[in-house]
Amino acid sequence: MIEHRLYLACGAVRRDWLNTRAHFRVGQCGRTDHAPLGALYVWNDDEFAPRSGFGLHAHRDVEIVTWVRSGAITYEDDAGNRARLVADSVQAMSAGTALHHSERNEEDVPARLFQIWLHPRTPGGTPRWATRICSRGCREGRFVTLASGDPDDVRAGALPIHADARVRIATLREGTTLHHVLPTSRRAYLVADHGRLDVGKVRLAPRDGVAVRDQSQLTLVARDDTDVVIVELLR
Structure with a gap:
């Protein structure tokens, strides 16, 4: 099953400084079927x-992966970590028992990012933070793992x-076809960033997503140049 979630059908949050679309229902924001x-x-x-x-605000018992798509954000936390995260x-x-952090756009242009939250395997633990760059060149035509709970991926360079x-992320040029095998769970969520993408028989507009269930493989066809970000469930 490939469930199409249109960008414009995702829950919207608008403030003076923030414009968000939520692919999954958060509190009272979003569709009840976006589980x-x-x-x-x-x-x-x-x-x-x-x-x-x-x-500055607190998190606990959550894993947060942030992908910066354009602009830059400045990150700071109470464990002493601070970094300016540019595009790519x-x-x-890992919030663990508790972590206080801030994420701000200190630039003169807007910053666009995906924020992905995952339940940890077990609650608690020591907070942890790391960052890396993944350039377009290293991900063109193939998926590169950005962050993972699989130790083999971490040994190969993914953030833990x-x-x-x-x-994972791939940059696909217009006309590219990519056959991608999913883990044994056969579940994933995928978003096309700035171009049109066919996932099987489903055509995604820019920033649309698909929830994938009971699929062992996906066939992706890029109708435009685009980045594709996917979360694969390992269980």
């Missing part, structure tokens, strides 16, 4: 206005997360 998928329960398409963002940066944070999932 979690395994460990994955939040996928927000965020845009921060210049000189704005989230001030990924950040993986304490969840039964992996987050």
Whole structure:
């Protein structure tokens, strides 16, 4: 089953500084049928206005993977981590028992990012944070794993997360066909960022998503140049 979730049908949050579309229902925001998928329960398409963002706030018992699509955000937490994350940066944070952090756009242009939240395998634990760059060149025509709960992926360079999932990205040029095998769970969630993409018989407009269940393989056809971000459930 491939369930199409149109960008414009996703729950919307608009503030003076924030424009968000929620691929999964969050609280009272979003459609009731946009339910979690395994460990994955939040996928927000965020845009921060210049000189704005989230001030210091707390998280616990959540794994958060952030992919910066354009612009930059400045991250800071109470464990002493601080970084400016530019486009093509990924950040993986394990909140563990508790972590206070801020994420702000200190630039003069908007920042666009995906924020992906996953349930940890077990609650508690020591907070952890890491970041890396994944350039277009290294992901062109193929999926690269950004963050993962699989130790083999971490040994190969993925950022570690304490969840039964992996987050991957591919850059596909117009006309490219990619056959992608899913893990044994046969479940995933996928978003086309800035171009049209066919997933099997489903045609996605830019920023549309699909929830995938009971599929062992996906055939992706890029109708435009686009980035494709996918969360694969490992269980």
